[in-house]
Each structure stands twice: as structure tokens, then as C-alpha cells.
Amino acid sequence: MPTSFTHDFDTPVYKGRTSFETGLFINGKFVDGSEGETIDIVNPATGKVITSVSEGTAKDVDIAVAAAQEAYEKSWGLTVSGRERSNILWKFAELMEAHAKELGAIEALNNGKTFGWASSVDVVFSIDVTKYYAGWADKVTGQVLETNDKTLSYTRHEPIGVVGQIIPWNFPPLATGNTVVLKPSEFTPLSALRVCALLNEAGVPPGVVNVVTGYGNTVGEAITSHSKIEKVAFTGSTLVGRKVMEAAAKSNLKKVTLELGGKSPNIIFNDADMEQAVKWTAHGLFWNHGQACCAGSRIFVQSGVYDEFLQKFTAKAKEIKLGDPFGEGVDQGPQISQIQYDRIMGYINSGLTDGAKIHLGGGRVGTDGYFIEPTIFVDANPEMRIVQEEIFGPVGVIIKFDNEEDVIRQANDTFYGLAAAVFSKDINRAINTANKLKAGTVWVNCYNTFHPTVPFGGFKQSGIGRELGEYCLHNYTNVKAVQVNLGTKL
Amino acid sequence: MAHTATVNIEKLNKSIQVPTGLFINNEFVPSVDSQERIDAINPATEEVICSVTAGSAKDIDVAVAAARAAFTNTWGKNVTGWERSRLLHKLADLMERDAQVLGELESLNNGKPVRIARQVGVDFDIGDSIQCLRYYAGWADKLAGQTLEVDNRTKLAFTRHDPIGVCGQIIPWNYPINMWAWKVAPALAVGCTIVMKPSELTPLTALKLSELVKEAGFPPGVVNTVPSLGSVGGAALASHMDVDKVAFTGSTVTGRKIMEAAAKSNLKKDCTAGSRVYAQDTVYDKFLELLVSKVKAQVIGNGLDEETGAGPVVSKGQYDRVWGYIESGKADGAHLLLGGAKRNDKGYFIDPTNNNSMADDANQCMRVSSALEAGTVWVNQYNLLYNNVPFGGKKQSGIGRELGSYALEEYTSVKAVHWNFGEKLEWPL
Numbered sequence: 036m037p038t039s040f041t042h043d044f045d046t047p048v049y050k051g052r053t054s055f056e057t058g059l060f061i062n063g064k065f066v067d068g069s070e071g072e073t074i075d076i077v078n079p080a081t082g083k084v085i086t087s088v089s090e091g092t093a094k095d096v097d098i099a100v101a102a103a104q105e106a107y108e109k110s111w112g113l114t115v116s117g118r119e120r121s122n123i124l125w126k127f128a129e130l131m132e133a134h135a136k137e138l139g140a141i142e143a144l145n146n147g148k149t150f151g152w153a154s155s156v157d158v159v160f161s162i163d164v165t166k167y168y169a170g171w172a173d174k175v176t177g178q179v180l181e182t183n184d185k186t187l188s189y190t191r192h193e194p195i196g197v198v199g200q201i202i203p204w205n206f207p208p209l210a211t212g213n214t215v216v217l218k219p220s221e222f223t224p225l226s227a228l229r230v231c232a233l234l235n236e237a238g239v240p241p242g243v244v245n246v247v248t249g250y251g252n253t254v255g256e257a258i259t260s261h262s263k264i265e266k267v268a269f270t271g272s273t274l275v276g277r278k279v280m281e282a283a284a285k286s287n288l289k290k291v292t293l294e295l296g297g298k299s300p301n302i303i304f305n306d307a308d309m310e311q312a313v314k315w316t317a318h319g320l321f322w323n324h325g326q327a328c329c330a331g332s333r334i335f336v337q338s339g340v341y342d343e344f345l346q347k348f349t350a351k352a353k354e355i356k357l358g359d360p361f362g363e364g365v366d367q368g369p370q371i372s373q374i375q376y377d378r379i380m381g382y383i384n385s386g387l388t389d390g391a392k393i394h395l396g397g398g399r400v401g402t403d404g405y406f407i408e409p410t411i412f413v414d415a416n417p418e419m420r421i422v423q424e425e426i427f428g429p430v431g432v433i434i435k436f437d438n439e440e441d442v443i444r445q446a447n448d449t450f451y452g453l454a455a456a457v458f459s460k461d462i463n464r465a466i467n468t469a470n471k472l473k474a475g476t477v478w479v480n481c482y483n484t485f486h487p488t489v490p491f492g493g494f495k496q497s498g499i500g501r502e503l504g505e506y507c508l509h510n511y512t513n514v515k516a517v518q519v520n521l522g523t524k525l
Numbered sequence: 526m527a528h529t530a531t532v533n534i535e536k537l538n539k540s541i542q543v544p545t546g547l548f549i550n551n552e553f554v555p556s557v558d559s560q561e562r563i564d565a566i567n568p569a570t571e572e573v574i575c576s577v578t579a580g581s582a583k584d585i586d587v588a589v590a591a592a593r594a595a596f597t598n599t600w601g602k603n604v605t606g607w608e609r610s611r612l613l614h615k616l617a618d619l620m621e622r623d624a625q626v627l628g629e630l631e632s633l634n635n636g637k638p639v640r641i642a643r644q645v646g647v648d649f650d651i652g653d654s655i656q657c658l659r660y661y662a663g664w665a666d667k668l669a670g671q672t673l674e675v676d677n678r679t680k681l682a683f684t685r686h687d688p689i690g691v692c693g694q695i696i697p698w699n700y701p702i703n704m705w706a707w708k709v710a711p712a713l714a715v716g717c718t719i720v721m722k723p724s725e726l727t728p729l730t731a732l733k734l735s736e737l738v739k740e741a742g743f744p745p746g747v748v749n750t751v752p753s754l755g756s757v758g759g760a761a762l763a764s765h766m767d768v769d770k771v772a773f774t775g776s777t778v779t780g781r782k783i784m785e786a787a788a789k790s791n792l793k794k795d796c797t798a799g800s801r802v803y804a805q806d807t808v809y810d811k812f813l814e815l816l817v818s819k820v821k822a823q824v825i826g827n828g829l830d831e832e833t834g835a836g837p838v839v840s841k842g843q844y845d846r847v848w849g850y851i852e853s854g855k856a857d858g859a860h861l862l863l864g865g866a867k868r869n870d871k872g873y874f875i876d877p878t879n880n881n882s883m884a885d886d887a888n889q890c891m892r893v894s895s896a897l898e899a900g901t902v903w904v905n906q907y908n909l910l911y912n913n914v915p916f917g918g919k920k921q922s923g924i925g926r927e928l929g930s931y932a933l934e935e936y937t938s939v940k941a942v943h944w945n946f947g948e949k950l951e952w953p954l
Contacts (some may be wrong), residue, residue, distance in 0.1 A: 118656060118912075121663065125614070163607070168611065173913055187891060269662065298796060463871025463946035488606075488666055505667065521888050 037065040038073060040086040040225065046361035048150045049140045053229070057088040059095055059248060060231040063241025069094045072222055073286050074248065074506060079147035080359050080370040080404040088224055091249035093257035096216065098146035099245035100263050103197040106242030112194055112212050117173030124169035125211060127237035131162050131230065138226055143360040147368040147405075148323060149515040150361050160485065163501070167487035168210040175211055180516075185517040189244060191355045192512040195290065197213070199258035201251075201279070202270040202294065207502070209243065216245045216264065218255055222372055224248040243261060251275065259283055262432040266290040270328075272425075273451075273496050292500030292510045294328065297427040297453030300446035301474065301482065304439075304469065305339035307458035311480065313347045319407055319456060319482030321355060324367055325429040326375075328497070329454035331482055334433045341435045345413070348433070349395050352409040357400050369405040370428060371506040376405035379428030386412050386421040391432070404489040419447065425451070439468070447473045452494025456482050528553040530575035532729075534629055536829040540732075541626055545577040547584055547752070548735035550591045551745035558583045563725050563752055568636040568837040569827045571871050577728050579752035585720065585761035588749040592691040592718040593767055595746030601688055601716050606666035609714060613662035615741040617655045623737065624651050627730055631702055632828035634729045636836035639829050653912070655707035657928075660912040661710035664933060668715065679947030685940045688716030689768035692936065693762035696731070696754070696782070697775045698724035698839045705731055708772055709748065720749045720768070721750040722759055726840050728752035755779065763787050772935065777922070784924075900926070 037058025044051050058065035066089075073087040091099075093344050108114075123409050131138065139154020148157070177190035194212030201218050208215055219227040233365045234244050234498050249386050259267050259282035271296040283289045287355055301319055319331030336344045359364035377397075385395050396408035410430040415422050422432050434462075436442040447454060455474040459465045461478075469477040475492045478484065485503070487492065492501035500510050528546030533539075546553030561579035580588075595601075620627065628651055632639040634859065637650070670684035691711050696704040714721055723731035735750045751758050759779075763771050763786035771785050793952065828836040838844050848867070894902040900917045903909065910916060910928070917926035925935045 118660075121659070125659075166610070167666060170665075170667065172663075173660060173665075174663065176930075465943075466946045472675070488669075505669070519891070521891050 037067055038089055040088075042085070044140050044144075044361070045051070045364045046359075049136055049143075049154075051140065055229045056322065057086065057116070057225070057228050057248075059089050059091050059099070060228065060246040061095070061099045061242075062106075062245070065231070068092060069098075069365065072112055073456060074224075074250075074327070076145060076225060077222075077372065077515070078144055078373050078404075079134045082280060082373070082405070084227075084402055085144065088228065088248050090399050091218075091247035091254045092251060094246050095249070096254055096257035096261060099216045099247050100197055102242040102262055103245055103264060107194075107196055107214040107241055107283055111214050111243045112402065115212070119213075120210060120212065121169050121172035123238050124165060124172060126238065127233060128162050128165035128169060130233040130237055131158070133163065134229075134233065135159065135162065138359075139228060139489070140225045140358045141229055142223075143368070145223045147360055147371060149341050149368050151354060151365075153325070153360075155372065160487075164487045168207050168507075171207075171505070172210040172338035175512065177514070181443050182518070185515075187348060189517055191515045192508075193515055195511060196201050196250050197264050199261065199264045199267040199289075201255055201258065202258055202268045207507045208268075208511045209239075211267075212506055213511050214243045214245075216247060216258060218247055218249060218258060219395050221248060221250050230251055233508055237435060242520070245461075255279075255433060256282065259289075260286040262287045263314050264289055267290075268292045268294075268500075270294040272296055275440075276498070284515075290510075292492075293405065293498045294502060295451075295496065295498045296427075296451075297328050297330070297451045298333055298334055298423065298425050298449050299329055299331050299456070299474065300449075300457040300472070302335045302442055302446060303337060303340065303344060304457070304459040305337045306459070306460045306464075307340065308460055309340060309343060309347065312458040313344065313351050313483045314459070315456070315478075315480070316348060317351045317355075318334065319478075320431045321352070321367065323430075324370055324407075326371060326378075326427055327408075327483065329476065329483065329491075330427075331430050331454070332426065333340050333446070334431055335446065336433060337442075338435050338437050340396050345394070345433060349411060351413060355409050357406055359406070367409070369431065370407055371405070373405060375427065376407065379407055379426055379430060380505070382421055382424070382426045382428070383430060386415065386419060386432075389413040389415075389419045389421070391419060391421060394433070396429075400459040417445065423449065439464075443468060443471050447471075450496045453492075453497035454478065528555070528578070530577075531573055532630070532633070534633060534829065536827070537629065541630060543630065543729055544732045544736060545575060545614050546739075547578050547580050547588070548732060548750035549584075549588050549746075550749070551736075551739045551743075552730075555589060556581055556584050560825055563728060563754070565729050566840065567633050568839050569829075569871075571841075574633055574729070577732065578936045579754050580722070580724075580751035580758045582757060582761040584751055585722075585753070585758055585765065588720045588751050588762075589691060589693075589747055589748035589765055589767050592720050595744055596688075596690055596718040600742040600747050601690070601720050604716065606668060606714075606716075609716060610662045610846070611667035612741055612743055613658050613665060613710065613713060616737055616743075617662065618733070619656040619741055620651065620655050620658065620735040623733075624655075626728075627651055627702060627733060627830065630733055631727075631730050632836070634727045634848045635698060635701055635839055638836050640831055650700060652705045653701050653910075657703075657706040657912045658710050661714040661932075663716070664711075664930065665714040668835070668933065670939075675943070676948070679945060681942075681944040681946060683942050683944075685942065686715075686937045687940050688932075689936055689938045691715045691718060692719050692768060693765065693768045693771040695762065695773045695775065696721070696723055698726040701727040702734070704774055705734060706776075707927050707932075711927075712742075712772075712936045713747070715933055715936040717770075717936050718747050718749075720762060722755075722762060725752060725754050730764050735857050747828055759783070760786060770936070771772060772925075780923070786918075811847060947952050 039056045041054040058064035068089040068091050070092050072090040074089050074090045075084045113433040113492045116492040119364040121232050135158045136154050138158045143150040177192050179189045183189045198208045198213045199216050259279045275297040276293045280291050283291045312463040355366045357367045391412045392414045394411040394413045396410035400406035412432045415432045428445045432511045455472040456478040457465045457468045473494050475494050488504050490504035490506040492498050530543050530545050532541045545555045559581040562629040563579045564573045564576050567574050628639050668686045670686050673682045675682040686761050694708040716866040731750050738748045763783040783927050890904045898919050900919050915926040915929035917923050
């Protein structure tokens with residue numbers, strides 16, 4: 036008997052009921068895990084269990100892959116036109132739109148991000164991305180290539196087949212005709228499960244999308260090493276990213292795209308617009324409680340404005356209101372889990388031990404739920420763990436610099452390369468610096484702005500491949516060249 | 526003064542409201558200086574369905590001014606691709622909702638069978654038009670310029686794909702709704718504003734669609750519709766100094782006149798239906814036998830009859846012209862296989878007329894298709910069009926392409942931006 040979850044929201048910012056099945060979603064139906072086990076889902080604002088979902092195993096991955104394969108051959112893939120896929124994806128986006136507030140509430144409850152952010156930013160962006168890729172579905176073109184007049188050579192951009200997604204996005208692989216086996220995070224599977232019913236309603240054929248909730252070392256492992264999965268996309272830590280790539284190499288050399296961690300530099304020059312720099316920097320660091328791969332967690336401030344910036348930025352950080360994700364006027368909720376909480380506090384302690392100074396915060400808020408104060412470190416040096424390693428929490432390090440050449444060198448002195456930012460009113464200097472930073476996204480006079488049209492991904496150990504934009508389609512197509520001989524006789 | 530007509534469809538026992546004014550700035554208005562009317566005729570009965578306002582050259586001025594204001598203030602660069610996409614999808618939704626009414630109106634005014642005009646989700650006029658709108662809605666937020674290497678150390682060069690501006694669009698009577706979609710969708714997707722002159726023979730669906738444009742939420746002046754005689758409205762658009770581009774579908778003869786009048790403008794011309802069939806001698810007899818039997822099976826009648834597979838030709842002018850060719854074929858000694866006799870009852874019906882004298886070999890197909898000088902070559906099929914495959918003519922069949930991503934280029938003006946962020950100039954050099 037598959038699990039289900041019913042919840043009545045009665046909060047200052049949202050009232051409503053949600054009710055949905057929480058089994059594994061395979062072949063268009065919700066089913067139990069094959070071992071009958073379940074995973075408890077915790078509300079990070081309280082630390083209490085709110086429901087449980089079915090736990091998948093390697094065997095369930097096999098079943099899901101078989102369903103995805105059948106769907107690929109019979110009811111998706113090359114049997115369905117781009118126009119039809121486009122219409123279905125558009126319909127799905129409209130259904131998400133109709134349920135946007137409900138989805139936002141589920142996200143806030145499960146993840147801890149505030150209801151405001153979840154429903155008006157996260158969910159809306161997901162809808163926008165879906166609509167964007169729905170528009171691409173019938174525009175995947177190959178090329179006709181000149182060779183000689185006795186040959187017709189052209190390329191087809193075909194879907195790959197069954198792809199494994201250990202990542203939130205579903206739409207690019209679907210747009211290009213692939214079928215999907217998706218493993219959401221075992222901490223936050225609820226919104227992924229909620230939208231499965233919408234998939235059916237939108238007319239996505241059974242088996243095209245399959246959701247198997249489970250742990251990384253069972254379900255994740257099964258996906259990355261499955262011989263019938265042709266490609267895997269993973270979003271997560273660099274540490275686990277390596278394992279994904281190893282497993283892919285050892286199994287069937289499946290294609291791999293990775294979206295991993297970062298320790299992104301945010302460079303503020305003397306001639307920056309100070310007020311804007313402070314606001315954008317706060318957004319760059321504290322957005323999503325610091326739980327963003329591209330967080331601007333190393334803040335380099337030129338000496339001429341260092342004191343002013345520190346004072347203003349600290350004041351801004353103090354304005355951040357922590358509280359229940361469904362509370363009025365709350366800006367920041369809890370961190371996602373006990374494990375993450377411990378890890379972040381561990382880094383804060385290591386910073387102190389290494390001799391850095393806490394300028395603001397550094398402690399827990401309250402006794403229930405995983406709330407950590409916005410925290411600012413100063414007087415750190417480059418060798419410290421808090422400067423080198425990704426903390427993934429509301430903790431930033433502020434570093435003073437003098438020389439432009441030197442700050443660029445420092446900014447690039449990391450094995451990460453996901454994002455970076457430059458604040459300066461001198462646009463020439465800004466562009467020049469942007470060109471020199473080794474990062475997949477460089478924000479100039481802004482931070483953490485995303486658009487479905489603009490690609491996102493990492494240099495170096497921050498990842499492989501790009502998401503969003505037209506670029507993402509390359510991850511989900513196989514190029515076949517066809518060479519037709521029109522008359523050369525041997 | 527209300528500018529609507531009630532159009533009765535006796536066969537289906539219902540009536541439709543059709544706007545009959547000029548659609549300018551999201552309102553239906555009278556002509557500023559003319560009392561002229563255009564009669565919309567039902568070619569199956571030769572009766573007048575209703576009359577609409579005939580636009581004058583002055584009215585074209587007013588419409589162009591509205592389109593210019595919209596381009597400058599509320600459309601063009603004032604609106605994101607994302608918003609344009611959303612509005613085009615909304616318009617497609619509304620067409621889908623009103624497919625029945627639009628199909629009946631099209632059939633009444635043009636003569637084509639209602640089931641062919643109306644079918645949604647199939648590759649026929651309205652279904653196809655809806656998908657055309659959705660196809661271009663999908664492009665609206667994907668218009669990318671390029672960054673170009675000049676000197677990586679000191680220069681940034683890039684292109685912006687800007688909308689051209691105010692577009693005059695002149696569409697024919699053979700596929701009123703379909704041609705409307707082909708023109709309107711890419712222009713709006715890119716951010717242009719439009720003054721549309723539908724054919725004076727078939728103005729009704731363009732006017733009905735204008736109601737949907739307003740309902741969808743397009744700002745006033747983005748789409749303007751001015752039914753008018755070709756020699757009046759069409760000529761005025763083609764020579765208007767504040768129209769940045771003219772798109773035309775129609776005859777080659779008129780196309781020349783437009784190009785002459787246009788000077789700086791770009792333009793498109795007519796497609797032709799395939800009327801010359803070449804069959805290789807070894808299959809000639811078998812081919813003819815099959816063709817004649819297929820054609821005989823076609824039911825020619827009133828478009829509002831569900832049984833009808835093909836309707837009347839659109840007007841008296843066309844009727845006389847086609848009969849002129851049939852008679853000249855007879856006079857030149859060609860052998861009539863089928864048809865060739867006029868009907869006695871009302872309506873501009875011409876029965877299929879066939880004058881005479883399927884390749885498996887792929888190499889032959891390829892050689893022949895490569896050698897034929899045409900914008901579209903069909904191999905082992907005919908008259909199948911898809912929204913994502915370009916369509917347009919070579920030689921004197923036309924300039925430019927519609928459909929596919931290629932259509933976007935016709936409405937785009939490329940701007941190159943050269944940005945120096947590092948080179949310091951010494952002067953004199």
C-alpha cells in the first residue's frame with residue numbers, strides 16, 4: 036500500500052490543503068519500494084518528522100529503467116514529434132502554475148526555505164524553465180554539411196535514450212525526447228512526488244518520467260552504474276560528483292554532466308556603488324540560507340572601501356530576520372538537516388581555531404530546528420579551511436585587497452570555478468576582470484540572477500557541462516552523422 | 526456606432542457576430558475620410574455575406590502611426606521575449622477556443638470545406654495556424670545574438686537581433702487564416718508591430734482574429750487590420766515612408782509593383798500550386814488511371830457541408846480566369862481527361878480538370894531534387910508543409926522565407942556593437 040501525505044497549512048502566509056501519494060512513481064503509478072521500507076521526512080524548522088515516503092532500492096531502479104526503456108521505444112523518443120512534446124510540456128507547466136502556491140508551501144515545509152521565496156521565486160522559475168524548454172522541443176535542428184556533389188551528409192540530433200537524473204530539473208531531457216529515471220534528494224523528495232500526478236494529467240505517457248526516492252549509496256549508486264542508462268546528470272557535492280563519474284566510467288561509460296560545488300569570489304572595487312554592492316553581496320551570500328552552489332562566499336573588498344563596506348554589510352546582515360518559513364516577514368529559515376547543521380558549525384569552529392575572527396553571528400538560533408545566524412568572518416588567511424572549502428551555509432569570509440592583479444590571482448586560487456562577481460562603476464575594468472576570472476558565470480554589479488535562456492555551469496572541479504539555455508540541449512542529444520552516397524562506385 | 530454585422534449561417538442554423546470596422550489601436554473604427562465599403566461574398570452562393578469598411582490611404586496613415594507609437598512605447602524593445610511568448614500562446618489558446626466559429630467564417634467567405642478549415646490538431650488550416658502561433662511563441666525568448674572575436678584582450682564585439690519596426694503585411698485569399706498566422710506570428714515573436722491588409726475578397730476572418738488579439742492582451746497598436754483594395758491600401762503600405770518592411774503574398778505581377786513602390790523595403794511573393802505534373806513514360810498510363818480515379822472521388826460542393834472535400838473558387842474574377850485557361854487549353858489541342866464543363870447552378874464551382882501527356886530510386890530523387898530550382902522540393906509527397914520548415918521562392922517566385930527559424934530573420938535587424946574596454950588610442954595615429 037503506497038504511502039501518502041496529507042497536510043493542512045494554516046499559517047499567516049498560506050492556508051490550504053495538500054494531499055498526494057508518496058510511493059515511488061514508476062510507469063505512471065505510485066508503488067511501494069520493493070523491500071517495503073520507508074524514509075522519514077523531517078521538517079527542518081522543527082526537527083520533527085512530518086511524513087514518510089517509500090524507499091527505493093537497486094531493484095526498483097531496474098524496474099524503473101525497464102519502464103523508461105519501453106516508453107522511449109513505444110511512446111516517446113523518436114515516435115513522438117517535437118510539436119507533441121512541446122504541447123505536453125507546456126500543459127505540464129500550466130498545471131504547475133495552477134498549483135504554484137501549493138508547491139511552494141510543500142517546498143517550504145520540507146526544505147525550510149521561506150514560503151515567499153519558494154512560491155514566488157523557486158516554483159515560478161521552474162515553471163519558466165519548463166515553458167522555455169517546451170519551446171525548444173520542436174526546434175532541435177541538425178545540419179546539412181558540404182562534402183562533395185556525390186554525397187549528401189547531414190546530422191540528426193537524436194535523444195540519447197534513458198537518462199538518470201540526480202538533480203531537480205526534468206525538462207531539457209524530456210524536451211529532446213529522452214525518458215527519465217529521477218532520484219530526488221532523500222531529504223526533500225516531497226515536491227518532486229507532488230508533481231508526478233501533474234505529469235499524468237498533462238499527458239506525459241507512463242514510463243517517460245519515473246521517480247525513485249532513496250539513498251545515494253543505494254538508488255544513486257544503482258543509477259550511476261546501470262548498464263541501460265545512457266547518461267547521468269548529477270547536482271551535488273564535488274565529493275559525490277567524483278563517485279558518480281567513477282561509477283559511470285566503470286559501468287558503461289555513460290555520458291556525465293555534473294553541477295557541483297563552489298567557493299565563488301565576489302570582488303568589490305573602490306569605485307563600486309557601495310549601497311548596491313552591499314545589497315547584492317547579501318543576496319549573493321545569504322540567499323537560500325547559503326545553501327547555493329554559486330554562493331559568493333569569499334568577499335574581496337578593496338582597501339579604500341573596506342571599513343565602510345564591512346560596517347554597512349554587517350548592518351545589512353543584522354536586518355535578516357530568522358524564523359519559521361511560514362512566518363510573516365521572515366527572510367531566512369533553517370538549514371536543511373542535522374547533518375548540514377553540524378557541518379556548518381564545524382566550519383565555524385575551525386575558523387575560530389585557525390585564528391580568524393567572527394565579526395557577526397556564529398551561533399545557533401533557538402533550540403528546535405536547524406537555525407544558524409548569518410555569520411561573517413574577517414582576518415582570515417587563504418590557507419584556512421573556511422576560505423578554501425565550501426561551507427554551504429550562511430557564512431561568509433571578508434578579505435581585504437589592494438592590487439587588482441593580486442585579487443584576480445586570489446580569486447582564481449581555488450579548484451572550484453562555478454561563479455564570480457565584480458562590483459565596479461568602471462565598466463571597462465569590470466569587463467576586463469570578468470574576462471580573467473575562471474568561472475562559468477560572472478556577474479557584474481549583481482549576483483545570483485538566473486534566466487532560463489542563460490547557461491549555467493562550472494569551470495574546473497565545479498562541474499562538467501552547462502544547464503539552462505540552448506547549451507543544455509547538447510547534454511541530452513546524440514549527434515548522428517548520416518552520409519548518403521549518391522553515385523560514387525567502387 | 527457599432528461596427529459589427531450579424532452573419533447567418535443557414536446550413537448550421539446559427540449566427541456569428543463579425544466586426545466590420547477598421548481595427549486600429551485595439552478598437553474597431555470607421556474610415557477617417559471615406560464612405561466606401563467592401564462586400565464580402567460567399568462564393569458558393571454568389572451572395573453578399575456582409576460589408577466591411579474599406580480602408581483609404583489616409584486610414585493606412587492612421588494605422589501606421591498607431592503601429593509606430595506602439596513600437597516605440599509599448600512593444601519593440603519595451604517588452605521581453607518572455608512576455609511576447611506568453612501573449613502569443615494566449616492568442617493560440619483563444620484561436621483554439623473559437624476554432625469552430627473561425628472555421629465556419631473562413632468556409633463562408635473563402636469557399637473551402639469547413640472540416641478542412643477547422644480541424645484542430647491536424648495539419649489543416651486552423652489547427653496548423655494555432656501550431657504556427659505556438660511554434661513562434663517558443664522562439665520569442667530564444668533570439669540570440671553572437672559575441673564575435675575581435676581582440677580578446679581589449680575588445681568586445683557582439684550583435685543584437687533587434688526587431689525591424691513597423692511591418693506592412695499583405696495577405697491573399699487562398700488561405701486567409703493560415704496566411705495571417707504565418708505573417709503575424711514571427712513578426713510579433715521578434716517584437717515588430719503590424720499593419721495587416723487582408724485580401725479584399727476574404728477580410729472577415731482577419732477582422733474576427735483582431736478581436737482575439739485584443740482579448741489576448743496585446744497592447745493597442747501592436748496589430749492593426751485595414752481591409753482595403755490592393756491598389757489603395759496595399760499601394761499605400763508599400764510606399765509608406767514610415768513602414769520599415771513589407772511582407773506580401775500574392776501574384777508575381779503585383780509583387781513587382783510592390784517592390785517598385787517599396788524602394789527600401791523587403792518583400793515576399795506568392796507560392797504556386799503545382800499544376801504541371803511530369804510522369805515518366807514507363808508509369809504514365811498507370812499514374813493517369815490512379816490520378817483520375819482519385820480526383821473523381823473528390824466531392825465538390827458547398828463548404829459548410831461536412832461531406833464536401835473541395836469547395837468553389839473564391840470569386841467571379843478567379844472563376845473567369847480559370848475558365849479562360851481551360852478554354853485556351855482546349856483550343857490549343859490538349860486532351861481533356863476530366864471535367865471541362867461548367868455547372869449550371871449558383872456558385873463559382875470548377876470541377877477538377879485534368880489535361881494530359883513515385884520514385885523508388887533514392888539516388889534519382891536526390892539528383893533531381895538537387896537540380897530543381899525551387900524553394901521547396903517535395904519527394905514522394907506534395908503540398909505538405911510544417912511550421913518548422915522554411916517556405917519561399919527562388920527566381921521570380923519570391924524573396925525571403927516564411928516558416929521555420931528562417932522567418933525570424935525577415936523581421937530582424939542585426940546591430941553590431943563594438944565595445945572597447947582596453948585599447949587606448951594615440952592620436953594622430
